[in-house]
Amino acid sequence: MRKYSLKFWLIFWTCSGLFLFGWFLFWNSKNRGLGETASQIIGVFPSSESSKKQAQSLATLGDYFLAGKERTLLVLFQNNLEIRPGGGFLGAFAIVKIKNGRIISMETHDLSNFDKKIPNTIAPPYPMKEIGYVDFWKMRDSNFSPDFSVDAKKAQEFYALGGGQEKIDGVVGVTANMLTSILKITGPIQVEDFPGTYSSENAIISLEYQVEKAFEQQGITRGDRKSVMNELAKEIEKRVFAFSISQKIQLAKILIADLGKKDIQLYFKDLNLQKKIQAAGWAGSVDQNWNKDFLLIVDANLGSFKSDYYVKRSIDYTVDLTKQAPEAHLKITYQHTAKQKDWMTRDYVDYLRVYVPENSQFADQQNLQYSNIGEEFGKKYFDGAVSVPIDSTKVVEISYSLPDFVRNNYSLKIQKQAGLNDIPVSLHLTRPDGTNANFSRIMNSDIVFK
Numbered sequence: 001m002r003k004y005s006l007k008f009w010l011i012f013w014t015c016s017g018l019f020l021f022g023w024f025l026f027w028n029s030k031n032r033g034l035g036e037t038a039s040q041i042i043g044v045f046p047s048s049e050s051s052k053k054q055a056q057s058l059a060t061l062g063d064y065f066l067a068g069k070e071r072t073l074l075v076l077f078q079n080n081l082e083i084r085p086g087g088g089f090l091g092a093f094a095i096v097k098i099k100n101g102r103i104i105s106m107e108t109h110d111l112s113n114f115d116k117k118i119p120n121t122i123a124p125p126y127p128m129k130e131i132g133y134v135d136f137w138k139m140r141d142s143n144f145s146p147d148f149s150v151d152a153k154k155a156q157e158f159y160a161l162g163g164g165q166e167k168i169d170g171v172v173g174v175t176a177n178m179l180t181s182i183l184k185i186t187g188p189i190q191v192e193d194f195p196g197t198y199s200s201e202n203a204i205i206s207l208e209y210q211v212e213k214a215f216e217q218q219g220i221t222r223g224d225r226k227s228v229m230n231e232l233a234k235e236i237e238k239r240v241f242a243f244s245i246s247q248k249i250q251l252a253k254i255l256i257a258d259l260g261k262k263d264i265q266l267y268f269k270d271l272n273l274q275k276k277i278q279a280a281g282w283a284g285s286v287d288q289n290w291n292k293d294f295l296l297i298v299d300a301n302l303g304s305f306k307s308d309y310y311v312k313r314s315i316d317y318t319v320d321l322t323k324q325a326p327e328a329h330l331k332i333t334y335q336h337t338a339k340q341k342d343w344m345t346r347d348y349v350d351y352l353r354v355y356v357p358e359n360s361q362f363a364d365q366q367n368l369q370y371s372n373i374g375e376e377f378g379k380k381y382f383d384g385a386v387s388v389p390i391d392s393t394k395v396v397e398i399s400y401s402l403p404d405f406v407r408n409n410y411s412l413k414i415q416k417q418a419g420l421n422d423i424p425v426s427l428h429l430t431r432p433d434g435t436n437a438n439f440s441r442i443m444n445s446d447i448v449f450k
Contacts, residue, residue: 086143
């Protein structure tokens with residue numbers, strides 16, 4: 001059997017899982033002889049509106065990939081231990097071809113090699129060059145927008161610049177959390193000739209350590225240091241192929257949850273399909289239609305290795321609607337829990353962008369270096385650099401006034417950055433009549449406070 005990398009199988013099962021439920025719904029409707037599409041049938045099911053939209057999107061995916069045409073996907077593998085606006089550092093990508101619901105070919109590419117084919121002619125976006133991270137923009141840094149459709153188009157541009165010949169029908173972004181999702185179904189795995197057990201709780205960090213440090217202690221050559229991934233992938237392959245129907249559906253459900261968390265993001269050139277993906281909340285897009293209070297916090301780790309494993313975040317947001325112009329005060333806490341520098345972590349250097357409603361007015365800030373103000377996606381944003389030394393805490397504070405329209409029937413939408421999960425969020429609201437309300441949530445998807 002040919003040995004494939006773990007990244008290969010993560011991409012393979014991401015694509016397979018995405019289409020599994022859509023395939024099931026498509027054929028279920030056909031086999032019952034119904035004259036409607038699966039999407040229309042699901043539309044009358046007694047469920048929430050968001051569930052209907054998601055089910056309709058899956059059914060449309062099934063239609064799309066079972067239509068008999070060959071579809072070509074660009075799949076981006078993002079390591080969210082090194083966070084980027086689009087989800088994580090791009091270490092690899094794959095070109096996946098699908099026909100009649102089956103993956104018929106897949107080619108994986110290491111971006112450290114592919115990027116050498118891209119000319120050193122494109123200036124990187126601010127502040128990559130200014131802080132000394134890179135001098136030229138390449139595909140590995142293409143996901144620098146918080147809107148996945150922008151990242152998807154930029155990745156395609158770099159793919160073509162690197163000599164890629166395939167005509168791309170869609171782009172799929174997946175974070176390293178996909179491995180955790182798959183292991184929740186397969187259960188813990190032990191790899192022969194390697195110590196320890198790989199489970200959904202420890203696999204990502206254990207693999208990082210194995211291929212970066214432990215191989216030396218085990219007498220494994222650098223050229224063979226990633227052999228553990230091949231062996232782990234073979235065991236995952238064996239278990240997934242042996243899944244029962246219920247386990248396959250369970251895998252599909254977990255992948256659907258990952259779509260909600262933005263650990264999987266989708267972009268398709270087919271306008272009808274993309275519209276359904278957008279409605280289901282799987283496009284990873286900045287909401288430009290929301291007309292109330294809005295908040296999107298976007299971090300970019302620039303040169304701090306895999307430090308995001310150790311950096312814990314929390315958000316505290318206060319709004320006072322009694323003022324002549326509604327006042328907002330945002331506090332973002334970064335706690336760097338590492339105790340010392342090592343192969344994986346450094347002092348944290350972060351480029352922060354905070355998106356707020358258009359016509360908001362900046363007032364003051366603390367602990368944000370080289371701060372700027374700009375506009376994008378119909379929003380205003382405040383940006384700057386944040387430095388968090390190892391074993392320390394830094395609190396960034398930004399004060400600004402909100403446009404007056406937020407005062408009426410106040411609602412707040414907080415959009416989640418892809419790749420960052422389990423973030424505590426607190427909202428403290430003073431209503432126009434002076435009464436107070438407090439809300440707390442753990443952010444694993446976009447949040448709306450009403």
